[in-house]
Amino acid sequence: MSLPYSESCEQNKDVILNAISSFLKSGAEVLEIGSGTGQHAVYFAGLYPEIIWQTSDRQENLAGIRSWLDKGQQQNIPEPIELDVRESWPEKSYNMIFSANSLHIMSESEVEQFFTGCGQRTKPAGHLVVYGPFNYNGDYSSDSNRQFDQWLKARDSESGIKHFEWIDRLAQDAGFKIVDDIEMPANNRTIIWQRETLSD
Numbered sequence: 001m002s003l004p005y006s007e008s009c010e011q012n013k014d015v016i017l018n019a020i021s022s023f024l025k026s027g028a029e030v031l032e033i034g035s036g037t038g039q040h041a042v043y044f045a046g047l048y049p050e051i052i053w054q055t056s057d058r059q060e061n062l063a064g065i066r067s068w069l070d071k072g073q074q075q076n077i078p079e080p081i082e083l084d085v086r087e088s089w090p091e092k093s094y095n096m097i098f099s100a101n102s103l104h105i106m107s108e109s110e111v112e113q114f115f116t117g118c119g120q121r122t123k124p125a126g127h128l129v130v131y132g133p134f135n136y137n138g139d140y141s142s143d144s145n146r147q148f149d150q151w152l153k154a155r156d157s158e159s160g161i162k163h164f165e166w167i168d169r170l171a172q173d174a175g176f177k178i179v180d181d182i183e184m185p186a187n188n189r190t191i192i193w194q195r196e197t198l199s200d
């Protein structure tokens with residue numbers, strides 16, 4: 001198949017890496033949810049050969065991710081796994097779970113299942129990182145995000161930009177505490193939580 005391509009991945013991969021690099025410890029196993037094309041995985045794992053980067057997505061995207069992995073031939077990216085937050089989660093737990101531009105595609109119920117599942121699959125003291133647009137104080141953070149949200153909802157009325165305060169509450173309920181919420185280019189954010197340890 002022809003290689004799927006996301007221009008936004010190429011544009012945001014360096015700024016995302018800059019935001020998360022201090023959390024990518026040698027030997028860490030990362031689970032990426034909603035890998036899309038697989039471009040982030042190939043780029044990040046290529047620069048960090050000492051971490052394992054597990055890609056995942058819904059069934060329909062796995063062949064495209066495989067094409068990127070075949071092109072990259074990197075030892076530290078295993079076969080992509082099927083993961084739909086509504087039903088198919090891996091049995092193991094990870095040092096980090098990463099997901100870019102996926103929460104605004106999901107419905108509210110899927111986002112709830114996302115956080116519950118992440119809570120169960122992140123190791124104590126491990127990190128959960130999401131990248132994308134979010135609303136704050138009940139409002140859009142830019143006119144372009146407002147227009148983007150309208151476009152998303154016209155495509156799928158259950159999707160749309162989520163409120164930071166709501167997802168932070170879901171993260172807390174799943175056992176995470178917030179570590180950082182970083183302003184990114186083009187009105188996006190990188191939000192980082194840490195899973196509480198037994199002593200917290």
Ligand SMILES: C[S@@+](CC[C@H](N)C(=O)[O-])C[C@H]1O[C@@H](n2cnc3c(N)ncnc32)[C@H](O)[C@@H]1O
Pocket residue numbers: 006008009033034035036037040057058061083084085086099100101102105106110
């Ligand atoms: C806009 S794409 C982002 C892809 C990639 N992370 C990126 O930054 O280019 C949204 C991704 O979320 C995934 N996604 C949507 N609903 C999902 C669900 N219920 N479970 C897992 N992934 C889902 C889609 O399959 C898609 O790969």
